Amino acid sequence: MASLGTRDERVIVERNTLQSRGGFPGVQGGDGPAVIEQREPILVRANRIVIIDRRQLVGRCLAASLREADKDTVFEVFPDIESWKRQTPFAAAHVVVLCRPDGNLSETEWAEISRELALLQGEAGAPPVAVISDGENLDQIVRTIKLGVKGYIPTTTSVDIALQALQLVQAGGVYIPAECLFPLLASIKVEAPVETGEDEIFSPRQLCVARALRKGTPNKIIAYELNMCESTVKVHVRNIMKKLKAKNRTEVAYLTNKYFLREDSSLATVKAPAA
Numbered sequence: 001m002a003s004l005g006t007r008d009e010r011v012i013v014e015r016n017t018l019q020s021r022g023g024f025p026g027v028q029g030g031d032g033p034a035v036i037e038q039r040e041p042i043l044v045r046a047n048r049i050v051i052i053d054r055r056q057l058v059g060r061c062l063a064a065s066l067r068e069a070d071k072d073t074v075f076e077v078f079p080d081i082e083s084w085k086r087q088t089p090f091a092a093a094h095v096v097v098l099c100r101p102d103g104n105l106s107e108t109e110w111a112e113i114s115r116e117l118a119l120l121q122g123e124a125g126a127p128p129v130a131v132i133s134d135g136e137n138l139d140q141i142v143r144t145i146k147l148g149v150k151g152y153i154p155t156t157t158s159v160d161i162a163l164q165a166l167q168l169v170q171a172g173g174v175y176i177p178a179e180c181l182f183p184l185l186a187s188i189k190v191e192a193p194v195e196t197g198e199d200e201i202f203s204p205r206q207l208c209v210a211r212a213l214r215k216g217t218p219n220k221i222i223a224y225e226l227n228m229c230e231s232t233v234k235v236h237v238r239n240i241m242k243k244l245k246a247k248n249r250t251e252v253a254y255l256t257n258k259y260f261l262r263e264d265s266s267l268a269t270v271k272a273p274a275a
Helices: 015-020 041-045 056-069 081-085 107-121 138-146 159-170 178-187 204-214 219-226 230-244 249-255 257-268
Strands: 002-005 010-013 047-052 073-078 095-100 129-133 151-154
Touching: 047 056, 047 081, 056 073, 056 095, 056 159, 073 081, 081 107, 095 107, 095 159, 107 129, 129 138, 129 159, 138 151, 138 178, 151 159, 178 249, 204 219, 204 230, 204 249, 204 257, 219 230, 230 249, 249 257
Parallel strands: 047 073, 047 095, 095 129, 129 151
Antiparallel strands: 002 010
16 A cells, blocks of 8 residues: 555555556655655644545545635544554544444444444554544444543534534543433423522523523524524523523523423423324
8 A cells, every 4th residue: 555645634545556547746656665745844743633434535525624624634534543553654643533424333333333442542642532423313422432432423513513523522522412412301301390480580582592502503593593693692692501500502401491391391292183
């Protein structure tokens, strides 16, 4: 295998492909060793994220999308972990992303993920690992996190949110999409009903914003639906979190459940029309 270094990503190609096409500039032909193109010094110091995806076309498209949104980070794509480990010279990663397209993993696929994680986590100073997958099943997410993965990013996530999730993982945090937790939070029953007048701590506008937060609606969409400025939505969200003493939007979704008990109860009692 020969490795061609570029400013954007490292592309793995078969040597016989190089020979059949007459070779590329910067790569020796014949049986001689492959020569890596000289990289600028800034590349060595740059933030680097390695994407492991056996679907090279999909992996490179993902890298291109992330690179377009974050030009300060180098995104490299490899078909497997072994290919990344064999690169010459070896360049360590700040985060490794495993792409698992399957929504529902079989036990064989779980064993493969465990093997990949063992290869990554078996060394001192190993980079944190995130998973990108089509699946949004909470049980699958929890099982993945228990294996030592620090971030689970569904493919329905926007590029901007995915980048922020990878930054959180790199900083030592754990990312789980809030929308995947909402069904669990909604299933939690509040034992005591809200006393009359307790909901008066929120203004009608704040209740509308809180209702949208429970659905995982982004600020921009809330502003559009409620016909207000996004900055105003941020102020409402901040005040709601302050009144509830919530640390994040997920806690807001849980703590405001009691303010919508009657609403949820009325929706739950609606029966489907008879056939």
